[in-house]
Amino acid sequence: MMRSAIAVAMMAVVGMSSAEARQLGGINKGLSIAKKANDVRDLSMTDAEEQALGKNVSDKIRARYGVVQDANAHKYVSLVGLALAQSSTRPALPWTFIVLDTDGVNAFAAPGGYIHVTKGALALAKNESELACLLAHEITHVTAKHTIRALQKTKAVQMGASETLSGSSALMEKAVNAVYQNIVDKGFGREDENESDEVGAALANKIGYAPNGLVTFLTSLKERNKSKTEKSGLFASHPQMQERLDRINKQIATQKLAAKATLQPRYAKNITFTLVDIDALTAVAAGSAGLTGGGEAKKEEPKKEEPKKEEPKKGRFGMPKSLTGSGGEQKQASTTASGGARGGVPDEKDAKGGPNPALVAVKLSPADVAAFKKEGGLS
Numbered sequence: 537m538m539r540s541a542i543a544v545a546m547m548a549v550v551g552m553s554s555a556e557a558r559q560l561g562g563i564n565k566g567l568s569i570a571k572k573a574n575d576v577r578d579l580s581m582t583d584a585e586e587q588a589l590g591k592n593v594s595d596k597i598r599a600r601y602g603v604v605q606d607a608n609a610h611k612y613v614s615l616v617g618l619a620l621a622q623s624s625t626r627p628a629l630p631w632t633f634i635v636l637d638t639d640g641v642n643a644f645a646a647p648g649g650y651i652h653v654t655k656g657a658l659a660l661a662k663n664e665s666e667l668a669c670l671l672a673h674e675i676t677h678v679t680a681k682h683t684i685r686a687l688q689k690t691k692a693v694q695m696g697a698s699e700t701l702s703g704s705s706a707l708m709e710k711a712v713n714a715v716y717q718n719i720v721d722k723g724f725g726r727e728d729e730n731e732s733d734e735v736g737a738a739l740a741n742k743i744g745y746a747p748n749g750l751v752t753f754l755t756s757l758k759e760r761n762k763s764k765t766e767k768s769g770l771f772a773s774h775p776q777m778q779e780r781l782d783r784i785n786k787q788i789a790t791q792k793l794a795a796k797a798t799l800q801p802r803y804a805k806n807i808t809f810t811l812v813d814i815d816a817l818t819a820v821a822a823g824s825a826g827l828t829g830g831g832e833a834k835k836e837e838p839k840k841e842e843p844k845k846e847e848p849k850k851g852r853f854g855m856p857k858s859l860t861g862s863g864g865e866q867k868q869a870s871t872t873a874s875g876g877a878r879g880g881v882p883d884e885k886d887a888k889g890g891p892n893p894a895l896v897a898v899k900l901s902p903a904d905v906a907a908f909k910k911e912g913g914l915s
């Protein structure tokens with residue numbers, strides 16, 4: 537469309553007067569801008585399209601992992617999340633907080649304000665400030681539009697000149713798949729993780745939470761994965777996690793982030809999930825979750841696996857992606873399936889999910905959030 541419009545405009549300026557010639561400069565300038573925009577054609581979208589994309593991605597994440605059908609857990613996580621989101625740079629997004637039905641420790645931020653946290657992550661967190669710092673980290677992935685920018689940078693999804701995300705279901709499907717893969721399988725780049733750590737810690741601190749919650753949470757996660765990492769020796773040659781913890785601690789010191797609330801009793805009252813050992817997690821091949829019942833039959837005997845020497849990949853929370861050293865995406869699926877048969881998973885994200893993808897409706901007014909903050913001494 538745009539190209540032919542340009543061609544017509546070019547023909548129209550042939551045989552021009554001097555006044556027209558002066559105009560040509562302007563036209564050419566306009567054309568070059570149009571051409572530039574035309575050449576780029578990276579994935580672009582309005583806020584409404586971003587939210588529609590995020591909702592579709594959330595549908596896919598919920599189909600994979602299922603949703604814990606527990607209204608109180610959802611209400612509590614939503615109150616913590618909304619308290620933070622209100623003080624973020626995009627308070628007006630329709631923020632939605634979802635508890636996924638898997639024992640793998642994970643959190644996924646989809647565009648437009650859809651934040652997913654697993655019951656495994658909730659079981660691992662020790663208090664409300666750890667949850668708050670984890671949610672603040674994920675909220676920042678959304679407010680900084682990390683997913684959208686990553687897609688634009690890699691040119692994973694390109695648009696036709698006159699195409700829009702809301703106007704093309706084929707394009708939407710392509711974008712949803714790319715975003716899902718980015719969020720669940722690939723993870724964010726190091727810079728984006730650092731930005732989310734930094735902005736997230738400051739955000740949690742701003743409303744009164746102890747800002748080192750992510751540090752203590754990640755330390756627990758590191759400890760949880762210890763047997764595997766020591767066996768494969770990934771942490772020995774992979775100091776990223778410790779660097780990351782040091783970086784956050786340094787930020788807390790230099791920026792004098794001194795908020796104190798941890799609110800452990802309130803957390804313990806609302807969150808009662810049981811942590812399942814990483815070697816006892818049952819794996820499923822990607823996409824097959826939700827067909828079988830969740831929850832039961834996950835305590836299989838862990839089997840030892842020979843560590844293979846492969847490049848560590850960055851995974852969720854910047855953990856080495858594949859602790860038992862499986863290869864690329866294709867290989868990963870079969871490793872996952874066989875890993876399930878043996879008990880134990882290549883990665884937290886490969887853990888089995890629950891059967892019900894339905895959202896648990898939470899209705900909270902600004903007054904509810906205000907009362908929750910007041911009760912916790914938050915601001």
Ligand SMILES: [Zn+2]
Pocket residue numbers: 673674677724729732853
């Ligand atoms: Zn992250």
